[in-house]
Amino acid sequence: MRTTLELAWRLLRGGGRRGLLGSLLTLAAVAVSTGLLLFAVGANHAFSQRADADAWRHPATMAGGAATAVQALDTDYVRGTPITIVDLAATGGSASRQAPVPPGMKAFPKPGDLWVSPALADMIKKLPADQLAKRFRAGAPTGILGDEALVHPGELVAVAGHKPADPAMTVERNDTTGSETTASPAPIDHYATGAVSTIPQVYQILAIIASVLMVVPLLVFGGAAARLTVARRDQRLAALRLVGATPGQVVAITAAEAVLTAAAGAVAGALLYAAAIPALTQITIGGGTWFAGDLWPGLLPLAAVLVAVPLLVGVSAIVGLRRVVVSPLGVAKRETPPGMKAIRLAVFGAIVVAFGMISGNLLSMGKTGAVLLVVFLALGFLSxxxxxxxxxxxxxxxxxxxxxxxxxxxxxxxxxxxxxxxxxxxxxxxxxxxxxxxxxxxxxxxxPGADAKDRMELTVAKARAAAVADQARERLAGIPAKVTVGGAGSDDYSRTVEITVPGGDAAVDRARTALHGVVPGTSPTPPAGSGxxxxxxxxxxxxxxxxxxxxxxxxxxxxxxxxxxxxxxxxxxxxxxxxxxxxxxxxxxxxxxxxxxxxxxxxxxxxxxxxxxxxxxxxxxxxxxxxxxxxxxxxxxxxxxxxxxxxxxxxxxxxxxxxxxxx
Known part of the structure; x- marks a missing residue:
C-alpha cells in the first residue's frame, strides 16, 4: 500500500507543467462539487431545523399524563408580515411551575406576561401604539424570546400568558386558510416536535426536490472530474501494464492518485462553503433569512461528504480506466473503443414511459407521491x-x-x-x-391575492355575522373602512365579515389594532391566496x-x-x-x-x-x-x-x- 501511494504521489509530482494543470483542474472541479453538495445538505438541515422551531407552536397530542397547560395559536399581521401568537395558560392548581417551559423562555408565562421575538420588540418600539402595541394588553414586553423559539432571525412571534378562563383560552377558532396558522385551545403536557404542520412539510419536500435537481448534476460533474486527464493517464498506466504491472496495481495507483487529488479538493470545497455561509444566510425563504448555524450541516454529514466525494472520484477514475486494465496495447495503439449499445436509449424511454403511467396519480398519493417524484427525478437525470x-x-x-x-x-x-x-x-x-x-x-x-393588502376577513358563525359586523363598524369609527357581510365560509353555518381599509399600511394596521379581540382569540386574516x-x-x-x-x-x-x-x-x-x-x-x-x-x-x-x-x-x-x-x-x-x-x-x-x- 505504501509503495502504491508513493508511486501515485510520484506520478502526480512528475507530470510536468501540463500534468500539474490537469491535477489543478481536477482539484478545482472537486472543490466546486463539494461546496455545492454541502450547500444542498445544509439546506435540507436548515429546513429540518425550521420545522423543529415551528413545531412547538402547534398544540401537541397528549402523551398520556395529566394536562398541565392549555395552548392555542393565532396569526395576526403588521405591515403585511405575519405575527405568530401563542396563547398559553397553566391549568388546575399546579401553577405555572409544573407547566412545560416554551423554547426560548426561562419560565412558563404568567397571566399578563408577553414574550416577543427581537424583531417584534423592535417593531413595537418603532410603530405608533394604535398600530401594534395596543393589540397586546401587557403593554411593554415581559421578555425577549431566544433563537430556539424562532424559525428565522426576523420572525415576528409573541407568547402571551393567560388565565385558563380567559376567552382566548376557551373560544374555538376556525382555520380558514388551511395552512395551520390557527389552532383552537387544547390541553397539553408537552410541546410538539418535528414537522407537525403542513407548511414546514411542504418546504421540506420542496427542499428535497431542489436537492435532487442540484445533487445529481453534481455527482455527474464529480464523476467527470475524475476523468479530466484520462487520455494522459491512460497512456502512462498502459505503459506500466505493458512492462508488467498487474491489473490490481494499475487500479490501486489510479485510485490513489485520484483520491489524493479529490481529498484536497474536498477540503477546499468545505472551506469554500464555510466562507459562503454568511452570504447564503441572506437568501429569503419563508418570509425571512437564516440562522448561520442552521445552514451548517454538522460534523457527521460534513465527514460523510468529505469521505464520499473522494470515494466517488476514485471509483469513477477506476471505471474510466477499465480499457487500460483489459487492453493496454489497444490504448497504446490509440484504438477507437467499441460503440455504445442502443440499450441506453431503451432505458431512457422506459423511465419516461413509467413516469407517464403514474404521474397522474402522484398528487393524490401524499408523501408516497413525493417520494416517487424524487426517485423519478433522480432516474430522469441519470437516464x-x-x-x-x-x-x-x-x-x-x-x-x-x-x-x-x-x-x-x-x-x-x-x-x-x-x-x-x-x-x-x-x-x-x-x-x-x-x-x-x-x-x-x-x-x-x-x-394571486398580491393586490389584497387593504382587505381582511373574519369568519364567524352565521347567527353572529351581523352583530360582529356592527361591532367592527363601531370600533373602526374614525378610520375610513368598509365592512360588509360576505358569502358562506367553509360551510353553510358560517359567514365572512369582509373589511376593506384604503389608505396604505398604516391605516390597515390601525384597523387591525382596533379590531383586536372583536372575535376572542381570532385575528382578521388576509383574503384567500394572499397569506x-x-x-x-x-x-x-x-x-x-x-x-x-x-x-x-x-x-x-x-x-x-x-x-x-x-x-x-x-x-x-x-x-x-x-x-x-x-x-x-x-x-x-x-x-x-x-x-x-x-x-x-x-x-x-x-x-x-x-x-x-x-x-x-x-x-x-x-x-x-x-x-x-x-x-x-x-x-x-x-x-x-x-x-x-x-x-x-x-x-x-x-x-x-x-x-x-x-x-
Missing part, C-alpha cells in the same frame, strides 16, 4: 446522462456524413471517436436544461432561481474545466494535425462545433424532458416560465461559448511546437 454519449455518437455520424468543410468533418469524427468526452463538456448545461424545463412550469405566472399561500408562491420563485443559479454554476464550471482538459488530453492529436498543415482556426472552429452541435440537440431534448416531468405539478407558465426558458438558452450557449474561449489560448499553446515528442 439523460446515460443516453447522452449514445446520442452524441449518433450526432457525430450525422455531422461527419453531412460535412461540407474540414472543420465540421473534424468535429464529427471527434464526436464519433470519443462521444463520452464530448458529452462531459456539454453534460452540465444539458442537465441544467432538465432543471430549467422542470422549473419553468413550477413558476407561477401571477401572484401563507402568497409566501409559498414567492418562495417557489426564489427556490427556482436559486436552483437555476447553482445549476448554471455547475454547468459553466464543468464546461470550462472539461473543455480545457480536452485540449490537454488531445494535445498530440492537435500537434499532429498542425504538423500536417491544418490551420489553427480550423482546429478551433472544429472544437467549437463539437461542443455546440451536441449542446443544441441534447439541451433541447433535456429541456423537453424536464417539461414532461413537471407537467403533472404545473403551477403556471406565463411570462416567468417563458423567461426561464429564454434565460436557459441564452445563458447556456453564452456560457459554453465563453468557456470555450478560455481554452483557445491553451489550444494555441499546445500547438505552438507541432513536433511530436514522447509523452
Amino acid at each position: 439523460i446522462n446515460l443516453v447522452g454519449p449514445w446520442v452524441v455518437a449518433l450526432i457525430g455520424r450525422v455531422t461527419a456524413g453531412t460535412a461540407r468543410g474540414p472543420a465540421r468533418l473534424l468535429a464529427g469524427r471527434r464526436l464519433i471517436d470519443d462521444p463520452r468526452s464530448a458529452w462531459r463538456t456539454v453534460a452540465g448545461v444539458a442537465l441544467t436544461g432538465f432543471v430549467a424545463g422542470f422549473l419553468s412550469l413550477m413558476n407561477p405566472a401571477a401572484m 401563507a399561500e402568497l409566501y409559498l408562491l414567492a418562495d417557489l420563485r426564489t427556490g427556482a432561481l436559486t436552483v437555476l443559479v447553482v445549476s448554471f454554476l455547475i454547468a459553466i464550471t464543468s464546461a470550462g474545466i472539461t473543455g480545457a482538459s480536452a485540449v490537454l488530453d488531445r494535445r498530440q492529436t492537435y500537434a499532429m494535425l498542425r504538423l500536417a498543415g491544418t490551420p489553427l482556426e480550423v482546429l478551433d472552429r472544429a472544437r467549437r462545433q463539437e461542443t455546440l452541435i451536441p449542446l443544441a440537440v441534447m439541451g433541447g431534448g433535456s429541456l423537453l424532458t424536464g417539461l414532461f416531468f413537471a407537467s403533472p405539478f404545473a403551477v403556471g407558465f406565463g411570462f416567468s416560465g417563458a423567461l426561464t426558458l429564454v434565460a436557459f438558452v441564452v445563458l447556456g450557449f453564452a456560457g459554453i461559448i465563453g468557456a470555450g474561449a478560455l481554452s483557445r489560448p491553451l489550444l494555441r499553446s499546445v500547438t505552438a511546437d507541432p513536433a511530436p515528442r514522447p509523452d
Whole structure:
C-alpha cells in the first residue's frame, strides 16, 4: 500500500507543467462539487431545523399524563408580515411551575406576561401604539424570546400568558386558510416536535426536490472530474501494464492518485462553503433569512461528504480506466473503443414511459407521491446522462456524413471517436436544461391575492355575522373602512365579515389594532391566496432561481474545466494535425462545433424532458416560465461559448511546437 501511494504521489509530482494543470483542474472541479453538495445538505438541515422551531407552536397530542397547560395559536399581521401568537395558560392548581417551559423562555408565562421575538420588540418600539402595541394588553414586553423559539432571525412571534378562563383560552377558532396558522385551545403536557404542520412539510419536500435537481448534476460533474486527464493517464498506466504491472496495481495507483487529488479538493470545497455561509444566510425563504448555524450541516454529514466525494472520484477514475486494465496495447495503439449499445436509449424511454403511467396519480398519493417524484427525478437525470454519449455518437455520424468543410468533418469524427468526452463538456448545461424545463412550469405566472393588502376577513358563525359586523363598524369609527357581510365560509353555518381599509399600511394596521379581540382569540386574516399561500408562491420563485443559479454554476464550471482538459488530453492529436498543415482556426472552429452541435440537440431534448416531468405539478407558465426558458438558452450557449474561449489560448499553446515528442 505504501509503495502504491508513493508511486501515485510520484506520478502526480512528475507530470510536468501540463500534468500539474490537469491535477489543478481536477482539484478545482472537486472543490466546486463539494461546496455545492454541502450547500444542498445544509439546506435540507436548515429546513429540518425550521420545522423543529415551528413545531412547538402547534398544540401537541397528549402523551398520556395529566394536562398541565392549555395552548392555542393565532396569526395576526403588521405591515403585511405575519405575527405568530401563542396563547398559553397553566391549568388546575399546579401553577405555572409544573407547566412545560416554551423554547426560548426561562419560565412558563404568567397571566399578563408577553414574550416577543427581537424583531417584534423592535417593531413595537418603532410603530405608533394604535398600530401594534395596543393589540397586546401587557403593554411593554415581559421578555425577549431566544433563537430556539424562532424559525428565522426576523420572525415576528409573541407568547402571551393567560388565565385558563380567559376567552382566548376557551373560544374555538376556525382555520380558514388551511395552512395551520390557527389552532383552537387544547390541553397539553408537552410541546410538539418535528414537522407537525403542513407548511414546514411542504418546504421540506420542496427542499428535497431542489436537492435532487442540484445533487445529481453534481455527482455527474464529480464523476467527470475524475476523468479530466484520462487520455494522459491512460497512456502512462498502459505503459506500466505493458512492462508488467498487474491489473490490481494499475487500479490501486489510479485510485490513489485520484483520491489524493479529490481529498484536497474536498477540503477546499468545505472551506469554500464555510466562507459562503454568511452570504447564503441572506437568501429569503419563508418570509425571512437564516440562522448561520442552521445552514451548517454538522460534523457527521460534513465527514460523510468529505469521505464520499473522494470515494466517488476514485471509483469513477477506476471505471474510466477499465480499457487500460483489459487492453493496454489497444490504448497504446490509440484504438477507437467499441460503440455504445442502443440499450441506453431503451432505458431512457422506459423511465419516461413509467413516469407517464403514474404521474397522474402522484398528487393524490401524499408523501408516497413525493417520494416517487424524487426517485423519478433522480432516474430522469441519470437516464439523460446515460443516453447522452449514445446520442452524441449518433450526432457525430450525422455531422461527419453531412460535412461540407474540414472543420465540421473534424468535429464529427471527434464526436464519433470519443462521444463520452464530448458529452462531459456539454453534460452540465444539458442537465441544467432538465432543471430549467422542470422549473419553468413550477413558476407561477401571477401572484394571486398580491393586490389584497387593504382587505381582511373574519369568519364567524352565521347567527353572529351581523352583530360582529356592527361591532367592527363601531370600533373602526374614525378610520375610513368598509365592512360588509360576505358569502358562506367553509360551510353553510358560517359567514365572512369582509373589511376593506384604503389608505396604505398604516391605516390597515390601525384597523387591525382596533379590531383586536372583536372575535376572542381570532385575528382578521388576509383574503384567500394572499397569506401563507402568497409566501409559498414567492418562495417557489426564489427556490427556482436559486436552483437555476447553482445549476448554471455547475454547468459553466464543468464546461470550462472539461473543455480545457480536452485540449490537454488531445494535445498530440492537435500537434499532429498542425504538423500536417491544418490551420489553427480550423482546429478551433472544429472544437467549437463539437461542443455546440451536441449542446443544441441534447439541451433541447433535456429541456423537453424536464417539461414532461413537471407537467403533472404545473403551477403556471406565463411570462416567468417563458423567461426561464429564454434565460436557459441564452445563458447556456453564452456560457459554453465563453468557456470555450478560455481554452483557445491553451489550444494555441499546445500547438505552438507541432513536433511530436514522447509523452
